[in-house]
Amino acid sequence: MINKIKDPGVGNASAQYAKRMLKTDGSFNLKYKNKPRKFSEAYHFLVNISWFYFFSLSFLIGFLVNALFAIIYLIIGIEEIVKPSGSVFQDFLNAFFFSTQTFTTVGYGAMSPHGILSGFVASVEAFLGLMLFAFVTGLIYGRFSKPKSAVRFSEHLILRDFNHGRAIMFRLVNNRKSVMIKPKISVTLMLSEPNEAGEYQNNFYLLKLERNEIDYLPTTWTVVHELDEESPLYEISNQEIVKLHGELIIMMSYYDESFNQEVHKIHSYLLNEAKIDYKFAKAQNFNKQGALVLDYDLFEAIEPYKS
Known part of the structure; x- marks a missing residue:
């Protein structure tokens, strides 16, 4: 069942040429007018x-x-x-x-x-x-x-075949040597669509993920949303998905042992940024001494996917 939700806090109002809700630095793309200064x-x-x-x-x-x-x-x-x-x-x-x-x-x-x-x-x-x-x-x-998140999101959003179907995915990495405890993530799809009156409004869908939470994150985590019957993108082709006026709003939180408190990170991807039929390159392997090596230079690397 498609999980359509109410406005999570960004507002239902939209426009035909509305830009992304979140900037690349995680701040809201919001301009203030007549705001009192204190x-x-x-x-x-x-x-x-x-x-x-x-x-x-x-x-x-x-x-x-x-x-x-x-x-x-x-x-x-x-x-x-x-x-x-x-x-x-x-x-x-x-x-x-x-x-x-x-x-x-x-x-x-x-x-x-x-x-x-x-x-x-x-x-x-x-x-x-x-x-x-x-x-x-x-x-x-x-x-x-000031507590600051060490999460780094991949530059690319990927849309490809997955488990006899399709999936949209991105990955993230821990930018510090400290271990993220109990990281959890939620992804909301915001679609700007015209209503019966011809006015654009935002519709929100909480996406079902392969995993919403893991125990710890010392390396990378690929977050996967399968486009099955419970996905609002199930019956939409890959080419049509990248033409949608949609944005994935991501909320991640975890316990940071450096600050001894829970830390949050917000990020977003536009659907028209999705790379079709690509996959993430392997960013970690074992050296001759048997230690796991994480190569940050390969974190952003993608390569063509062949099913």
Whole structure:
């Protein structure tokens, strides 16, 4: 029996030219409009951006803060820190370097505040520097300690003959040396189809898999959905399947011994990406010492399938 289900959370609304629901990085292909911004969401934003943008933003903020305090020292009078050079640019550089030393609490001793006002501003800046460094340190720890899935999905989705019938399959691998405990997976087929009114809507089907759960995953796992009488794709030819406006939404979870908690991973494949009559190349074998060897270079490899 075909297992048609209700909306799992992505919505029934669709359009003739609707793009994929999930991006290749596992995030939802969703654009926000008139979404309120809150300062409390800054931590979530800074923890989830890439390392490149995180450090770029950190250095930019540090530069701007020190440039602002350098201007304040110039307004107060550079003579309260160091002897004026006669050049505005050189005085700004001296004020900027003094601000950097104060902000980082390094204090080389070559420059120091000589007045009450400059001393007060330097004290405020040093306190602000300590707060910002503590904040950045907490963010770095949060980024490192955040549980992240080690699952890597194959680039290709395969559609081929299987067990006197047909099957659609993909495979995944553990990208770490740690063992995934009790990995389990569910695959939902989302088909965008016109209704009686001619409007496009999403229909959802929970696909029956050869195996939904295994005990552990040290190497690879090929996930198989047979196109039998219980499959919504049973009576559809291979050429028609790749023309469907459909997407496989995959949810995988497992217990990660590194983080001591359950970790989740979401991925998707478009039906029009399926490779017909191909199979995955063997990515693991035994060496002469009898040890099982997993070759990650062969994980994505596919080859023509001959029945």
